[in-house]
Amino acid sequence: MHRSSEVKHLASDFNTRACECFGQPPVQPFESHCPVLTDRTVRVQLKVLKVKDGSVFFIRVKPDRTGVVTDGVKHSMNPFCEIAVEEAVKLKEKKLVKEVVAVSCGPQQVQETIRTALAMGADRGIHVEVSGKDYETLGPLQVSKIFAALAKKEQADLIILGKQAIDDDCNQTGQMTAALLDWPQGTFASEVTLEADKLKVVREIDGGLETIKINLPAVVTADLRLNTPRYATLPNIMKAKKKKITNVKPADLGVDVSSRLEVLKVDEPPQRQSGVKVETVHDLVEKLKEAGRI
Amino acid sequence: MSNPLRGEVIRLYKNLLYLGREYPKGTAYFRERLKGAFMKNKDVTDPEKIKQLVDRGEFVIKELEALYFLRKYRAMKKRYYEPEH
Numbered sequence: 001m002h003r004s005s006e007v008k009h010l011a012s013d014f015n016t017r018a019c020e021c022f023g024q025p026p027v028q029p030f031e032s033h034c035p036v037l038t039d040r041t042v043r044v045q046l047k048v049l050k051v052k053d054g055s056v057f058f059i060r061v062k063p064d065r066t067g068v069v070t071d072g073v074k075h076s077m078n079p080f081c082e083i084a085v086e087e088a089v090k091l092k093e094k095k096l097v098k099e100v101v102a103v104s105c106g107p108q109q110v111q112e113t114i115r116t117a118l119a120m121g122a123d124r125g126i127h128v129e130v131s132g133k134d135y136e137t138l139g140p141l142q143v144s145k146i147f148a149a150l151a152k153k154e155q156a157d158l159i160i161l162g163k164q165a166i167d168d169d170c171n172q173t174g175q176m177t178a179a180l181l182d183w184p185q186g187t188f189a190s191e192v193t194l195e196a197d198k199l200k201v202v203r204e205i206d207g208g209l210e211t212i213k214i215n216l217p218a219v220v221t222a223d224l225r226l227n228t229p230r231y232a233t234l235p236n237i238m239k240a241k242k243k244k245i246t247n248v249k250p251a252d253l254g255v256d257v258s259s260r261l262e263v264l265k266v267d268e269p270p271q272r273q274s275g276v277k278v279e280t281v282h283d284l285v286e287k288l289k290e291a292g293r294i
Numbered sequence: 295m296s297n298p299l300r301g302e303v304i305r306l307y308k309n310l311l312y313l314g315r316e317y318p319k320g321t322a323y324f325r326e327r328l329k330g331a332f333m334k335n336k337d338v339t340d341p342e343k344i345k346q347l348v349d350r351g352e353f354v355i356k357e358l359e360a361l362y363f364l365r366k367y368r369a370m371k372k373r374y375y376e377p378e379h
Contacts, residue, residue: 166370224367224370224375230359231362233309234312235305235309
């Protein structure tokens, strides 16, 4: 039982740290100063991505070296996207946005990921059907084109995505979507606050933290320390079954999903050589000399 | 079996079972221990005691959620961020 108490201690330590980041009080007070804002409908559109589960350890390269084996591998929502969903739901709970729409692109299995987002608190889902060969070549450019088209169609004011997908680590979709829509972007957000008509974003950059103020509509990509995503418990999942998921095809949005990239080769990283143990310092020096290192 | 609490207990069991699917030591291990824990208390009839046990179950749910979150957070942090000295 001592193990679970360690977890609890760390979890509470976690929560305090997360609260420190989010230190300022929720922005309810401003609503009374700016009555205009409460009328505004801010629709948040999230991206939800299905990736190979982060705890799966045996990823194998396909025999024809064009990719990685994905059949039968457990898939789940991208961790950064979970953080994005949580942020959107938090904004809705603070009554700063009107509706949260979760979007995902892919084959039928993606519906499960959308259901998880609905269970976390999104209002409805949109499933952009992309299957088979198109799905394997679906990259950030195609996804951002789809998102740009959807954002215009749904008249969303805010798009929140995870900063990168853990399977391809591209870190491009958010930035490309903002460029296609000509919207400002707050990437690597570790804190997001809505202030009057603008969005204040604290970004995690190499040198530390950068605070920027951007106009709405905008694109935000979530970084690890934005919040602590809630777990979709069974009762919430049951409730989420009643929420709607609409199906859309990329062709309906006028988007061409053909890829401009061709994967030439996928290789496993080189096998780690086992080390050699030596008895004395003299032996070590000998071995290093042999290996040509000194 | 006290009727109103029976529903709560069953709901708790279902929630724990659902959470146990991702348990690091394996679903079978978790399910055995869960069933054992519930069966051990199956003859308790005092509603006070049942409420206490249900509360303990909810505490375990929170611990599991924290465990899963920390595991994911630590994995992401290790993969993507420079180790802080």
